[in-house]
Structure formats: structure tokens, C-alpha cells
Amino acid sequence: MLRYTLMRLGVFAGCLVVVWGLVYSGLAPRGLGASNGLWIVLLALVISAPISFVVLRGERDRASAQIVRKVDRMKAGIEANRAQEDVADDAARAQGQAS
Structure with a gap:
């Protein structure tokens, strides 16, 4: 970029x-x-x-592809965090119902 x-x-x-x-x-x-x-x-x-x-068409396309990769990595990280929170929440709820 x-x-x-x-x-x-x-x-x-x-x-x-x-x-x-x-x-x-x-x-x-x-x-x-x-x-x-x-x-x-x-x-x-x-x-x-x-x-x-x-x-600069070629260079603009390369910069755009780089930005798309960064955004995809950020989305994957957010989704992984969301999945961890869901697992932790489900475990806490299951433990609370078992008591």
C-alpha cells in the first residue's frame, strides 16, 4: 500500500x-x-x-488484494474470538444448570 x-x-x-x-x-x-x-x-x-x-493499475490491484487479505484475517480473528466466547458461555450455562 x-x-x-x-x-x-x-x-x-x-x-x-x-x-x-x-x-x-x-x-x-x-x-x-x-x-x-x-x-x-x-x-x-x-x-x-x-x-x-x-x-498504476497493476500496483493498485496488488494493494487492493493486500487490503482484502488483511480484512479477511481480521474477520477470521473476530469470528474465532466470537466462537471462543460462545464456547465459554455455553460451558458456564451448562455448569450453572448442572448445579
């Missing part, structure tokens, strides 16, 4: 540098007044999102 996040940040950083260069060279429009920095960041976000979606 960390690898995917770092790759995604890398794609964004690359887009940020390219957009910054385009804006300051005059090939892309500047923002209004003092909003130039925000314009560059927003434009870089808009450009990096579809690039990340296409380029």
Missing part, C-alpha cells in the same frame, strides 16, 4: 513540475491574480489522476 501511495505521489510530483514549467514558460494559462500557485496544483491534480489510473 505504501508503495502505491509513493508511486502516486511521484506521478503527481512529475505532473506538478511539468505544469509549473508550462505555466511559467507561457504555454499554459496563468491563474488569476495571486491564485497562480493554487492553479498549478489543481491542474497537476487533474492531469495526474487519469495518468495514475492507467499507469
Whole structure:
């Protein structure tokens, strides 16, 4: 998951540098007044999102599979705890009825 996040940040950083260069060279429009920095960041976000979606597909699938495995392990652990509690509760009830 960390690898995917770092790759995604890398794609964004690359887009940020390219957009910054385009804006300051005059090939892309500047923002209004003092909003130039925000314009560059927003434009870089808009450009990096579809690039990340296409380029990082395999890494995203691996991260997703990793998350699914962790969730399944947590569910199994919760179910095992629940089963232990049920056994202990049944034993306590059986002992209480036998007295």
C-alpha cells in the first residue's frame, strides 16, 4: 500500500513540475491574480489522476488484494474470538444448570 501511495505521489510530483514549467514558460494559462500557485496544483491534480489510473493499475490491484487479505484475517480473528466466547458461555450455562 505504501508503495502505491509513493508511486502516486511521484506521478503527481512529475505532473506538478511539468505544469509549473508550462505555466511559467507561457504555454499554459496563468491563474488569476495571486491564485497562480493554487492553479498549478489543481491542474497537476487533474492531469495526474487519469495518468495514475492507467499507469498504476497493476500496483493498485496488488494493494487492493493486500487490503482484502488483511480484512479477511481480521474477520477470521473476530469470528474465532466470537466462537471462543460462545464456547465459554455455553460451558458456564451448562455448569450453572448442572448445579
